[in-house]
Each structure stands twice: as structure tokens, then as C-alpha cells.
Amino acid sequence: MALAEHSGAQTGVMHYLKNNLREYGLLFALIAIMVFFQIVTDGTLLRPVNITNLFLQNSYIIIMALGMLVVIVSGNIDLSVGSVMGFIGALAAVMIVNLDYSVYVTVPICLVVGGLVGAAQGYWVAYWKIPSFIVTLAGMLVFRGLSLWLLEGQSVGPFPREFQVIATGFVPDVLPASVGEGIAPIFGANRLNMLAFLMGIAAAGIIVWSALRQRARNRAYGIEDEPQVFFVARLAIISAALIFIMFKLSTFRGLPNVLITMGVLTVIYTFLTESTTLGRRVYALGGNEKAAKLSGIKTERLTFLAFVNMGVLAAIAGLVFAARLNTATPKAGFALELDVIAAVFIGGASMSGGVGKIVGAVVGAFLMGVLNNGMSIMGIGIDYQQMIKGLVLLAAVIFDVYNKSKQG
Amino acid sequence: MTALLEMRAITKTFPGVKALDQVQLSVREGEIHALVGENGAGKSTLMKVLSGVYPAGSYEGEIHYDGALAEFRDISDSEARGVIIIHQELALVPLLSIAENIFLGNERARGGVIDWRETNARAADLLRKVGLSEAPQTKVDSLGVGKQQLVEIAKALSKDVRLLILDEPTAALSESDSQALLDLMLELKTQGVTQIIISHKLNEVRRVADSVTVIRDGTTVSTMDARSAPITEALIVRDMVGRDMAHRYPERERRSGATLMEVKGWNVWHPEHADRQVIRDVNFTVRAGEVVGIAGLMGAGRTELAMSIFGRSYGRNISGEVLLNGQPADTSNVPRAIAAGLAYVTEDRKSLGLVLDETIQRNITLSNLEAVSTSGVINENEETRVSERYRAAMAIRTPSVFQKVVNLSGGNQQKVVLSKWLFAEPEVLILDEPTRGIDVGAKFEIYGIINDLSAQGKGVVMISSEMPELLGMCDRIYVMNEGALVGELAASEASQERIMSLIVTE
Numbered sequence: 030m031a032l033a034e035h036s037g038a039q040t041g042v043m044h045y046l047k048n049n050l051r052e053y054g055l056l057f058a059l060i061a062i063m064v065f066f067q068i069v070t071d072g073t074l075l076r077p078v079n080i081t082n083l084f085l086q087n088s089y090i091i092i093m094a095l096g097m098l099v100v101i102v103s104g105n106i107d108l109s110v111g112s113v114m115g116f117i118g119a120l121a122a123v124m125i126v127n128l129d130y131s132v133y134v135t136v137p138i139c140l141v142v143g144g145l146v147g148a149a150q151g152y153w154v155a156y157w158k159i160p161s162f163i164v165t166l167a168g169m170l171v172f173r174g175l176s177l178w179l180l181e182g183q184s185v186g187p188f189p190r191e192f193q194v195i196a197t198g199f200v201p202d203v204l205p206a207s208v209g210e211g212i213a214p215i216f217g218a219n220r221l222n223m224l225a226f227l228m229g230i231a232a233a234g235i236i237v238w239s240a241l242r243q244r245a246r247n248r249a250y251g252i253e254d255e256p257q258v259f260f261v262a263r264l265a266i267i268s269a270a271l272i273f274i275m276f277k278l279s280t281f282r283g284l285p286n287v288l289i290t291m292g293v294l295t296v297i298y299t300f301l302t303e304s305t306t307l308g309r310r311v312y313a314l315g316g317n318e319k320a321a322k323l324s325g326i327k328t329e330r331l332t333f334l335a336f337v338n339m340g341v342l343a344a345i346a347g348l349v350f351a352a353r354l355n356t357a358t359p360k361a362g363f364a365l366e367l368d369v370i371a372a373v374f375i376g377g378a379s380m381s382g383g384v385g386k387i388v389g390a391v392v393g394a395f396l397m398g399v400l401n402n403g404m405s406i407m408g409i410g411i412d413y414q415q416m417i418k419g420l421v422l423l424a425a426v427i428f429d430v431y432n433k434s435k436q437g
Numbered sequence: 438m439t440a441l442l443e444m445r446a447i448t449k450t451f452p453g454v455k456a457l458d459q460v461q462l463s464v465r466e467g468e469i470h471a472l473v474g475e476n477g478a479g480k481s482t483l484m485k486v487l488s489g490v491y492p493a494g495s496y497e498g499e500i501h502y503d504g505a506l507a508e509f510r511d512i513s514d515s516e517a518r519g520v521i522i523i524h525q526e527l528a529l530v531p532l533l534s535i536a537e538n539i540f541l542g543n544e545r546a547r548g549g550v551i552d553w554r555e556t557n558a559r560a561a562d563l564l565r566k567v568g569l570s571e572a573p574q575t576k577v578d579s580l581g582v583g584k585q586q587l588v589e590i591a592k593a594l595s596k597d598v599r600l601l602i603l604d605e606p607t608a609a610l611s612e613s614d615s616q617a618l619l620d621l622m623l624e625l626k627t628q629g630v631t632q633i634i635i636s637h638k639l640n641e642v643r644r645v646a647d648s649v650t651v652i653r654d655g656t657t658v659s660t661m662d663a664r665s666a667p668i669t670e671a672l673i674v675r676d677m678v679g680r681d682m683a684h685r686y687p688e689r690e691r692r693s694g695a696t697l698m699e700v701k702g703w704n705v706w707h708p709e710h711a712d713r714q715v716i717r718d719v720n721f722t723v724r725a726g727e728v729v730g731i732a733g734l735m736g737a738g739r740t741e742l743a744m745s746i747f748g749r750s751y752g753r754n755i756s757g758e759v760l761l762n763g764q765p766a767d768t769s770n771v772p773r774a775i776a777a778g779l780a781y782v783t784e785d786r787k788s789l790g791l792v793l794d795e796t797i798q799r800n801i802t803l804s805n806l807e808a809v810s811t812s813g814v815i816n817e818n819e820e821t822r823v824s825e826r827y828r829a830a831m832a833i834r835t836p837s838v839f840q841k842v843v844n845l846s847g848g849n850q851q852k853v854v855l856s857k858w859l860f861a862e863p864e865v866l867i868l869d870e871p872t873r874g875i876d877v878g879a880k881f882e883i884y885g886i887i888n889d890l891s892a893q894g895k896g897v898v899m900i901s902s903e904m905p906e907l908l909g910m911c912d913r914i915y916v917m918n919e920g921a922l923v924g925e926l927a928a929s930e931a932s933q934e935r936i937m938s939l940i941v942t943e
């Protein structure tokens with residue numbers, strides 16, 4: 030065994046691209062789809078109102094995709110999340126609208142109930158080794174039934190204002206509106222939410238900073254490095270896109286509350302999965318359960334926790350969803366688990382567990398979201414939309430498998 | 438006899454690794470040709486090139502087979518020409534019967550309907566040829582590894598084999614199973630089947646091989662021909678490791694201290710068949726600084742004993758006591774067993790020891806993540822430093838610790854498992870076949886590591902089917918048979934004959 034030398038920079042770049050096609054492919058696909066819809070919808074896609082809408086529409090999918098990624102990495106699946114989401118929305122509606130509980134009591138109770146629902150399912154999966162597919166299929170039916178029962182088949186609403194803000198509220202600007210209004214004309218806008226604008230710049234800054242740090246680390250340990258061109262290009266595109274989107278938001282109503290929830294959760298889960306012992310153990314569990322167990326990892330408890338976590342996130346999603354529609358309906362969350370699972374697989378997670386990233390799941394969810402939104406703006410019928418989404422999922426997974434076989 | 442196979446200037450590159458560099462291999466018709474070399478030298482890769490696993494075009498160089506240039510596109514292509522490989526990892530379907538496995542993909546069928554009578558009759562024929570008395574309908578998962586290996590050979594014979602490649606066929610076999618397999622190889626030779634065998638057991642190589650090719654670092658070092666001069670193990674070793682190795686076992690100052698671990702009245706029942714007792718009233722001790730061997734045949738219950746002690750990972754209705762430093766120790770689950778100071782290096786590294794799709798680094802730290810993290814947050818720099826340390830100490834051959842374990846050669850995977858458990862810093866290390874599939878040089882390194890542990894006053898329990906290894910390394914050897922300890926021998930009084938007679942007389 031001798032280290033092969035790369036003949037010149039050219040092969041180095043090609044080689045790197047070949048090994049990391051998956052990540053670039055996903056990012057590239059997202060950008061391509063956005064550009065495509067931006068053009069065919071005559072710029073409607075990236076209007077500030079529509080961007081805001083995109084976030085609102087997809088927030089609950091993204092929130093659940095975070096939990097689903099963990100569940101799928103651990104080697105399981107959760108088919109019940111759509112039903113659980115609907116169930117929690119129904120519970121919130123009944124408590125607040127019918128029983129007059131305060132929002133501040135209802136929300137924590139809903140989160141706890143979500144956790145309990147996850148625990149009830151996780152218990153059978155983790156400690157009784159019942160396949161998660163079956164347990165959560167049962168859960169899907171049970172909780173769909175429970176929401177029907179809770180709502181007595183009716184829609185319940187509307188919610189008080191303080192509940193609606195969970196989904197439809199915006200974070201107030203840090204600086205007085207006059208500051209934004211003063212700066213706005215420079216960018217040819219009428220108003221500018223300084224908080225959103227500054228957050229965009231800050232987020233881009235943080236991403237660049239952590240990428241630089243990672244690169245320094247790679248250098249220090251001789252890990253194969255991303256070629257300079259890609260590194261700069263990738264960072265430039267991501268930062269520019271971030272700042273651009275935040276700028277657009279800032280010219281509308283600023284930062285939606287859900288965007289903050291989503292952003293914070295994404296950062297937390299990225300950290301949890303990539304940097305903590307807990308996250309590392311979940312990957313090991315999904316990669317080889319027996320070996321993980323013999324390495325002293327409490328595999329049952331981890332599986333259990335993955336489901337509890339999923340339950341809590343499904344509850345948050347349920348609250349956001351109910352708040353956005355301003356009513357709880359028996360059909361809420363119907364078949365949504367499929368979108369969530371699709372997002373995670375498009376994001377590169379493996380069916381057999383042990384592989385997948387939070388960023389991937391989030392980008393996967395956005396990709397689906399932009400597809401939905403773009404096709405709706407174009408007026409494409411729901412029939413075609415379903416078909417196209419199905420094919421995109423298939424294509425993404427085929428791409429994965431093909432990629433893997435070429436590396437092996 | 439002419440050359441049946443000529444591999445010329447074969448070069449094969451993986452991302453970042455040149456696994457083969459201008460390798461030459463020439464195999465005569467009707468001979469048994471041994472391919473030896475250190476872990477990661479490229480033996481398995483060379484055979485995968487030969488058998489079409491890596492198709493023509495994915496490597497450089499030429500393969501001349503049976504007088505013509507061969508460019509196999511895949512395995513079925515090479516099989517059609519009579520080249521059949523039995524991989525290092527067995528590839529049988531456990532829940533299918535022997536007969537079904539033998540004819541898998543090559544079914545005896547008429548118009549898509551399987552002819553069971555012919556299938557079973559032909560299978561029975563083949564089983565007789567390889568010396569198996571099992572019924573063809575027996576499910577493969579009820580067979581031991583030794584018999585499974587014979588089924589693999591029967592499967593190869595069902596396909597009109599001309600060149601049979603065996604990649605470490607005896608690595609997982611007991612002494613007697615290995616002998617049976619080698620006899621079968623010699624028998625096949627008389628029937629004109631040319632064979633290539635990869636093995637780290639040099640005594641076996643010497644016994645069956647007509648010629649030996651040594652590979653080191655992806656290049657051919659030498660080819661020896663038994664017809665011109667007798668092949669000795671010393672000669673092979675010298676070419677393999679590039680220097681003379683006077684001793685197979687490093688010297689160790691034997692001094693054992695106070696009793697470190699004591700197992701008392703250990704009883705274990707089978708996890709599925711509740712009425713079958715697997716371990717019967719086992720008592721043994723390990724002193725500080727001592728290397729204790731457990732000898733026995735395959736199926737004697739050694740792995741079951743070890744795993745049941747290590748966090749009750751095997752069996753049910755376990756009773757008995759484990760004392761560490763004289764105090765009763767809680768080993769009721771794996772985390773507690775590890776906390777109490779135990780570690781168990783499994784004999785089955787692929788399914789029980791490693792997360793194959795993860796990197797070397799992540800595998801090494803897995804059982805002791807706390808040591809590289811603060812309040813649950815992993816310090817990746819520290820993690821890399823640690824794994825780099827083990828990479829150097831264990832001589833793991835890899836371009837970097839960020840390489841996925843699945844891409845390592847078998848022996849190097851074993852070193853990763855060992856590193857993982859050394860990093861857990863146990864008081865008592867239980868090693869289950871620790872040198873299985875490991876080359877002589879690396880074995881020596883591993884023995885050295887065992888000696889270091891013992892010098893630090895740790896206890897080592899070594900389960901091994903290779904008696905010379907037990908005799909060379911251990912201070913005391915327990916002999917196990919059918920779930921019970923049937924004898925105990927001090928190093929000074931132990932010999933292969935005495936161990937065998939203890940097993941047999943019981």
C-alpha cells in the first residue's frame with residue numbers, strides 16, 4: 030500500500046468532486062430549482078411575501094424532519110408524525126377554544142403530551158424490539174382516530190391572538206423603524222427590518238467562520254481538503270443566498286417567529302448530532318446495533334429517546350400548524366409523514382441507518398417546499414405535483430446508490 | 438505443467454491508496470499456490486481483480502488465463518471460465534438450506550420450476566465430495582463455520598471449477614476443521630483443480646503449497662517453488678516482513694500479583710432454548726499481570742462464557758459471581774461491566790466489533806467517548822490525536838484515521854477493534870481469538886501489546902483456537918469442553934498433547 034499521488038490540481042478537484050458529489054448535488058439541485066421557478070414564475074418565487082410564505086408553509090415539515098433524521102439515523106422510522114401533529118393541534122384547540130385554558134398552560138402541556146406519545150411508541154420499539162414500522166403504523170391510526178374523537182369530527186377555532194403568533198407573528202425590529210426607513214432607499218426598498226438584515230449578515234459570518242475553522246482543522250490533520258475554488262465558491266453562494274433571502278424578508282415584515290424557532294432548532298440539532306457523545310452514539314447505534322451495544326452504548330435507551338424527541342418535535346410542529354391555519358381540523362397533518370420522510374431521504378440519509386445529516390434533511394425539506402410552492406404558483410395541478418415529487422425522491426435516492434457503487 | 442494463470446503488472450488504485458503496484462503472479466496448472474503477505478499487502482485485492490469483482494478497466498495490467506487474455510467484466514463472467522473465489526467473509530444465506538445455498542443463482546430447474554429431487558441429490562453428491570455428512574435440507578445457520586466453509590467449497594465444485602481461490606479459508610476454523618479442509622484441497626488437486634490459497638497460517642501453507650508468492654506493500658517480493666527447494670516458514674516470514682524474525686513470541690518477564698478477577702459458580706442457559714445449559718459451574722481466576730488462556734474446541738462455550746461475563750451479552754438465567762479485586766463487581770450490563778474494568782474483544786469483528794461505515798477514528802473512541810469529551814461535547818481534535826496514537830502504536834495501515842473501516846484489510850480491522858478496547862483502559866481484557874486473520878508481524882506486535890498490559894499489572898484472558906499461541910503466550914491455561922472447565926495447566930506443564938487429552942478424556 031502506497032499513497033497514490035494526485036497528478037496535478039486538476040485530478041485533485043475532479044477526485045474531490047467525485048467523492049463529495051452528494052453534498053454538492055443537493056445544494057446545486059436546490060439552487061437550480063429555485064432559479065428555474067424564479068424564471069418561470071416571473072420572479073414571484075423570490076418575492077418577499079412568497080419567501081415569508083415558503084418559510085411558514087414548510088416550517089412544520091422542517092421541524093419534524095429534524096426529529097425524523099435522528100429516528101432514521103438510529104435505524105428506525107416514524108410513520109405516525111403526521112397524525113401526532115394533527116392530534117396535538119386538536120388537543121391545543123380543545124384546551125384553548127373549548128375549555129378556555131390559557132395559552133401559556135396549553136403549550137407546555139402539549140409539548141409534554143407529544144413527548145409521552147413518543148415515549149409510548151418508543152417503548153415498544155426500544156424495549157420490546159417491535160419493528161418501528163409496525164408500531165408507528167399503529168400509532169398513525171390511533172392518533173388519527175384520537176384527533177377525530179377530540180374534535181368530534183368538527184374543525185375547532187379560531188385561536189386567540191397570542192396563540193396565532195407562534196406561526197404568523199414576526200420578531201419586532203431591534204432598532205426603531207425610522208433607522209430602517211432611513212437605510213432602505215439605498216437598496217431601493219421602502220422599509221428595512223434592521224434585525225432581519227443584521228441577522229442575515231451575522232448568520233453568513235458565522236457560517237464562514239466555522240467553515241474556516243473546520244478547514245484549518247482539516248489542514249492540521251491532513252484530511253483531504255476541499256479544493257480552494259470549491260471552498261470559496263460554496264461559501265460565497267451560501268452566504269450570498271442567506272443575506273439575499275434575509276434582505277428580502279427585511280423589506281417585508283421582518284423575521285417570522287417560526288423562522289427563529291426553525292433556525293434555533295436546526296442549530297441545536299446540528300450540534301447535538303455532530304458534536305456530542307449522544308449524537309455520536311445514535312450514529313453508531315444505526316450503523317451496527319450489536320457492535321454499539323457491546324461497546325457499552327445503551328442502545329435501548331437511545332432508541333427510546335429518539336422517539337420521545339420525535340414526539341416533542343411533532344408537537345411543536347402541530348402547534349405551529351394549528352396556529353397558522355388558526356383552526357384545528359381532523360385532517361390536519363394527513364399524509365404529512367411522507368413529506369417528512371421524503372425530505373430526510375432526499376437529504377441523503379440511509380434507509381438502513383447510521384448515515385444522514387441535519388443540514389441534508391433541512392435542505393431536502395426546502396427542496397420539496399420550493400417544488401410545492403413553485404408548482405402551485407405555476408398553477409400545476411395537484412396530480413402532477415404528486416408525480417413530480419415522487420420522481421424527485423426516487424431520483425435523489427438512485428443518485429445516492431449510484432454514487433455509492435462507484436466509490437466502492 | 439504450464440502456467441494456467443499469468444497476472445502481469447497489475448496495478449489497482451483506490452482513492453488515496455495504491456493497493457497493488459505492478460504485481461506479478463504466475464500459477465501453474467494443477468498446483469496449489471499460496472499467496473502470503475502482511476495485512477493490507479493487497480492479497481484480497483489481487484484476487485478480486487482476478488475474479489472480476491473489480492472488472493477489467495478498473496485496474497491496469499494484464500491477466501492471461503488458459504492461454505488467452507482475460508478481461509472479466511464481473512463475477513459471473515469469471516465463473517463461466519471456471520475461476521471461482523471463496524471470499525474472506527463467507528457469503529451463505531443463513532436461513533436457506535445447504536442445497537439451496539449450493540445452487541443459489543444456478544438453480545437446478547426446468548422452466549423456472551425448481552427440481553428439488555435433482556437439487557438435493559446433486560447437493561448430497563457434492564457434500565460427500567467435501568466430506569460433509571449433513572442432509573442437504575439442513576439450514577446453513579445450524580452449521581458451524583468449519584462446515585459452512587465446506588459448503589462454500591461444495592458450491593464452488595457445483596460450478597465446474599478450474600481455478601479455485603480461497604481467501605483465508607481456515608482463519609475461523611478449529612484445528613481439526615482446518616486439517617479436514619487442507620486434506621480436501623489436496624484431494625481436489627489430484628482431481629486437477631488448480632487452487633490459490635491466501636493464509637496467515639504458515640504451517641498450513643507449508644503443508645499444502647507447491648509454490649508461494651509473497652506480496653508486500655502491494656508489490657510481489659518473491660515466488661518460491663517447493664520443487665526446487667523446500668519452503669520453510671522462516672523463509673516466508675523473512676520475505677513477508679522484510680527482516681528475519683527469530684522469535685514468534687516476544688519475551689516477557691512472568692510475574693503475577695494478587696488475584697484481580699475471580700469468577701465463581703458461573704452458569705448460563707441458552708438464550709432461546711431455555712432448557713439447554715451452555716455454561717456449567719465455571720470457576721476461574723485471573724491474577725494481576727497474568728495472561729490466562731482458555732483452550733478448547735469450537736463450540737466448547739468459550740465465547741459464550743466470555744460474553745456472558747461481559748455485561749451478560751449472551752444467554753439467560755445467568756447465575757454466579759464476578760469478583761474484581763476481591764469485591765463483588767456489577768457486570769449486569771455492558772456499560773457497568775466496562776465501568777467495572779472489563780473489556781471484551783470479540784471474535785466476530787464485522788458484526789459485533791465494528792461500525793463498518795464509520796471512520797477508524799470513530800470506531801476507536803466509541804467505547805470510551807467520555808475520555809475525549811467534556812460534558813457530552815466531543816473534542817474532535819483530541820479524538821484525532823488519540824486515534825493517531827493508536828494508529829502508530831498498532832501499525833494500522835491506512836492513509837488516515839478518517840478512512841472508513843470497511844475499506845481496511847481484515848487484519849487492520851482487527852487492530853482497530855483492539856485499539857478500541859485498549860483505549861477503554863480495562864483492568865481485565867478478554868481477548869476472543871485476537872489474532873484471527875492477522876499476519877505474523879502484526880501478531881508479534883499484538884503479543885507485545887498483551888505483554889505490555891501484563892507488565893502494567895492488568896489481567897488478560899486469551900481465548901484462542903491456535904494452541905501454539907496459547908502455549909507461547911499464557912502463564913496458565915484453562916481447558917474448556919462442553920461448557921465446563923475440564924482442567925487447568927501451568928505454562929510449564931502445558932503442551933498440545935496434554936490439552937487435547939484433557940478435552941478427550943472428559
Ligand SMILES: Nc1ncnc2c1ncn2[C@@H]1O[C@H](COP(=O)(O)OP(=O)(O)OP(=O)(O)O)[C@@H](O)[C@H]1O
Binds near residue numbers: 474
Ligand atoms: N474499497 C477500498 N477502498 C479503499 N481502500 C481499499 C479498499 N479495499 C482495499 N483497500 C486498501 O487496499 C489495501 C490492500 O487491502 P487487501 O484487503 O487486499 O489486503 P490483504 O492483503 O487481503 O490483507 P489481510 O491479510 O488483512 O486480509 C489495504 O491498505 C486496504 O486498506
Ligand SMILES: [Mg+2]
Binds near residue numbers: 604
Ligand atoms: Mg484479505
